[in-house]
Amino acid sequence: MRRITVVVVFGACAVALSVGTPVAHAEIDNGRGSKKGTFKGDRAAAVAKGTVHYSGNGSGGNKGGGGNLSVPVGDWSPPPCWYAPTYTPKELKEKVDASPYSLTGRAPNNGRLKQETDQDIRHMYSEGEYKDFNLKKQGEGKFWAAVPNPNEKDAAKRESCTRLPFWVKNGERPDDVENAISPEILSKLAYAQITVPETRVELNPKDKQTVNLPTWVWLDKGRYRPLSVKASVDLGGGEEIWARTTVTPDSLKLDPGTENATVHPESGECAIKGDGSIGSPYKKGSGKKAPPCGVTYLRATQGGGTYTLSSTLRWKASWEGSDGAGENDLPTGEFGGQQDVTVQEIQSIN
Known part of the structure; x- marks a missing residue:
């Protein structure tokens, strides 16, 4: 029997919902202790939303042969990925429900441990921490997800933000999450755009x-x-x-x-x-x-x-x-x- 890998993409990472080779892991909290979600992020750059808006007079200087500034300091670079408001509750539910696992109601045939992990991921958004994907809170906030930097050439770095989408109320920013979008990160992204x-x-x-x-x-x-x-x-x-x-x-x-x-x-x-x-x-x-x-x-x-x-x-x-x-x-x-x-x-x- 041919074995198929199905993934649900979350920003810079994709949650594997059937058999596949894991390339990265992230800790998740599903209300029953910490579990590891399995990810494969090769398709992330193509589906991640453009959460950052750019404006100003510094994006048109390449007319006539110009371009981006080179930086002599070898260890400086914009972040390879970050977390930003990405999905409404409806959008997140639609993305998860789009997998064959949800449509058939059958657990993926990929081994007992992987099944438990996949079920825990779904439990987190359906019955666990967020209760039916926070649909009752539609308009009150968004799920923040990993966003890969499209200008980062190193795929491993680009996909290094592997935390599952998490809920943040409108107008707030999670100070306790590393690489959560911030003015400092935005200053570097703006610099790279000039x-x-x-x-x-x-x-x-x-x-x-x-x-x-x-x-x-x-x-x-x-x-x-x-x-x-x-x-x-x-x-x-x-x-x-x-x-x-x-x-x-x-x-x-x-x-x-x-x-x-x-x-x-x-x-x-x-x-x-x-x-x-x-x-x-x-x-x-x-x-x-x-x-x-x-x-x-x-x-x-x-x-x-x-x-x-x-x-x-x-x-x-x-x-x-x-x-x-x-x-x-x-x-x-x-x-x-x-x-x-x-x-x-x-x-x-x-």
Whole structure:
């Protein structure tokens, strides 16, 4: 006889209601002591609801070649999953009732221990802690369930929130549940949503550069300005939690693409000025004066070749939240760009 696996998906995990290989476990409280539910979460990302709403001016910066900020700090990343209000009582009951086990009334033929676990899971929502899926409380709250982060590439991490759906009243947030959605988590999710413009510097001279003649470098202040994304979650009852993350241009790092060059300033890092600008356009009469931000090439490019000028813009991040929290504890992000430059050598006759 062929054996079939049937699953009921809850956010980032799926409760196995017949035979299958368990890949994760979670403790559940069904009113008769703690039991372990068996989960298989491979299908979670496709069915988890989008519980987080994003808004702001920071999600359109990728036009023209931009993208998300890269973070130099290797151990920082948004959470791989979280818990958020997901199912009404009716929605949860419909999801559980959709399995063949409920329709036939027969226990799955998957061994005595697994049958007991499946029955305990159903007992939890039908006769145990929640009494007929809390249908009498429809409109008073929601079942919070695990939500996988769709941007998390590691499937094991994405499916690591394995707690079964639990009831929370409208307007409330469970402080005792690890990874329950919070302003701090939302600040990180908002940060990951921000897209910035491609880093492309203005040059003078604009076309070909000249050996020993300083190249002035600056950024278009109107293009590189603070960007923000607000991430929010509706808690019901007219209440929501939110966090707004803002990134602001902070400094520009230059790499001329050759050892035969001098950068200005010597560190190669051009700081932002009080008016929000980085670098300065060339002013007539400056001659060979060293620019506040730029590069002086010491050798011409050969045979029609070019040097690759790399410019990396660093963005400082901060956030504020609905609970009054907010710190500058988000890491500085970076986004770079490259431009080919041709350097000529002016010949003079004595």
